[in-house]
Amino acid sequence: MSDANEIERFIREHPFFEGMADEHIKRLTGCAERVCFPPGTFIFKEGEEARTFFCIQSGRVALEIHAPPKGSVQIDSRKAGDVVGWSWIVVPYRWYCDVRAVEEVCALAFDGACLRGQWDENPRLGYEMYQRFVPLMHRSLQATRLQLLDIYGAK
């Protein structure tokens, strides 16, 4: 089976893409590649150009912010089945934190410029993708608000 077929199969099976039309899945397949990172690798770093988003197939990543003098602080994590990265959608397309592979990570990497080009040709695909990314952003914002409350501290 070709790599493109494998990629298409993974996209079809991933909950993030559930219900997406065949035509859109084929367009996404053309913008994706399989990538793997050994443990400890920085997949991207804060301030770098955000060109990609990742659907994790296996392994775990840590989202970190370097906060001197404490050093790096893990602020979130993602594992198999999760999606990492939305800075590629938002101007100026820069990562706001570091993402590091905690374990060996294999993922599908979607090229942001390629996707945005597809959306220009097919706005319905862009709408479909925003419908999927906005709930992720919403959940992340809600979780961040709870983290800010430091709810487990002294009562």
Next chain:
Amino acid sequence: MPLPGIATHGDDPMVPHPAPILAVRQETLDVFTLTLDVSSFARPFSPGQFTMLYLFGVGEVPVSISGDPACPERLEHTIRAVGSVTRPMQELKRGAALGVRGPFGSGWPLEAARGKDIILVAGGIGLAPLRPLIYRLRARRDDFGHISILYGVRSPADIVYQDELADWNDAAGMDVSLTVDHASPDWQGNVGVVTTLLDELHCDPGNTLAMTCGPEVMMRFVIRALNHLGIADHQIYVSMERNMQCAVGLCGHCQYGPAFICRDGAVFRFDGIAPFFSIREL
């Protein structure tokens, strides 16, 4: 005359019994577990019940029982040192004594959980009141379906019962998921609030009971997430905390709508208190 709903065993529930400390275990920097010898006045307790612990000459605090219900003569309490009573309590050594009243209040719905999948959601020291229930679930493991324990803490240094968490996951047939709010780079586990663990849970909502204990704001968001999974309010139990003083429903300090937390709780089925849960003045 015995007070309704209070297991006095002929004793005055307002009189503390002296109980020597058998062991002190430091769980985290500010959380410790005391094992008390109550063999001279031991009485059975239900998981979820609490006692009043009296530091002689200083004051009295309500603390959930965190030990094994199979050993009621050795009461365990896991306590965070945060106030004028619990801070000096942390300095106590083996052989010192505390006054004990109780046990008081309602317990987790063990019998109602038979045959069902169970989700336990704990935040911070909120794992302590669930621990006796976990011992009971383990002792009768075949009586229950899938058991998930979801536990959130501020940081890896704040995890209590570390060894037991691993044991419950590895040997007791329960799925333990742990997450921390933030961590240093050497942490290998989940990072994020405890509600994010519920996003990943697969359960049969019609045959599930959920029980949660932790800060009230955490439980509010946990209940929303459980409802989102299809688990209704009548399938959710919460352990509430208020300013409990008499522990027998007389003083009124812990009044919560028509209920007293000390007498009618601290464990409530959520549909019974849902109308009051969103009233900020309560």
